[in-house]
Amino acid sequence: MTVTVIDARSAAQQVEDAEHQRLPHRLYTLIFPLDKTRVLLGMKKRGFGSNKFNGFGGKVEPNESIEQGAIRELREESGLCAQSVDKCGLLFFYFEDDPVVMEVHVFVTREYVGDVQETEEMRPQWFDIHDMPFKQMWADDPRWWPYLLKGQNFAGQFWFKADQVTITHEKLRAL
Numbered sequence: 501m502t503v504t505v506i507d508a509r510s511a512a513q514q515v516e517d518a519e520h521q522r523l524p525h526r527l528y529t530l531i532f533p534l535d536k537t538r539v540l541l542g543m544k545k546r547g548f549g550s551n552k553f554n555g556f557g558g559k560v561e562p563n564e565s566i567e568q569g570a571i572r573e574l575r576e577e578s579g580l581c582a583q584s585v586d587k588c589g590l591l592f593f594y595f596e597d598d599p600v601v602m603e604v605h606v607f608v609t610r611e612y613v614g615d616v617q618e619t620e621e622m623r624p625q626w627f628d629i630h631d632m633p634f635k636q637m638w639a640d641d642p643r644w645w646p647y648l649l650k651g652q653n654f655a656g657q658f659w660f661k662a663d664q665v666t667i668t669h670e671k672l673r674a675l
């Protein structure tokens with residue numbers, strides 16, 4: 501069966517189970533600007549995930565939609581202004597020493613304007629979509645990146661040790 505991700509909340513319901521529902525969630529976005537062969541990543545210069553390459557994103561603010569949050573974070577962190585975004589995935593991260601679930605809404609954008617610029621938080625760099633710097637990225641990224649590349653929506657859950665490196669178990673599937 502093919503399930504299309506219509507909105508973020510319907511996607512969230514795809515993977516919710518009783519334990520997952522009991523825990524508080526914090527909403528995040530993660531957005532990847534694409535061209536025909538490349539993706540723009542950012543080297544995070546400070547804070548959570550520093551010294552890793554990742555897409556652009558952060559916490560969704562109370563007064564904005566998840567899409568607006570993705571567009572805002574992309575602009576703040578890379579200088580690019582997305583004119584359209586496509587939702588492609590939903591990720592849940594659990595850390596063994598943290599009761600809060602990170603609920604990450606993943607987007608791609610192929611329509612953006614502006615000049616890429618380094619910011620206080622991120623140093624942007626283009627990479628070939630088939631030659632990703634996975635050794636310098638979060639451990640879950642190589643698991644779901646192939647779905648994103650194929651245009652296949654996905655939902656994943658990843659349980660991390662407190663070291664933020666070791667994945668103790670995972671569930672990942674196409675939607």
Ligand SMILES: CNc1ncnc2c1ncn2[C@@H]1O[C@H](COP(=O)(O)OP(=O)(O)OP(=O)(O)O)[C@@H](O)[C@H]1O
Pocket residue numbers: 528529530531547548549554555556557558559560593602604638639640641660
């Ligand atoms: C565990 N495995 C992971 N795999 C892939 N991506 C991950 C991730 N864990 C976090 N992320 C992303 O990292 C950004 C953190 O955002 P983060 O800098 O904390 O938010 P925000 O910019 O609001 O922070 P400030 O409080 O302003 O510093 C955000 O896009 C979030 O989706």
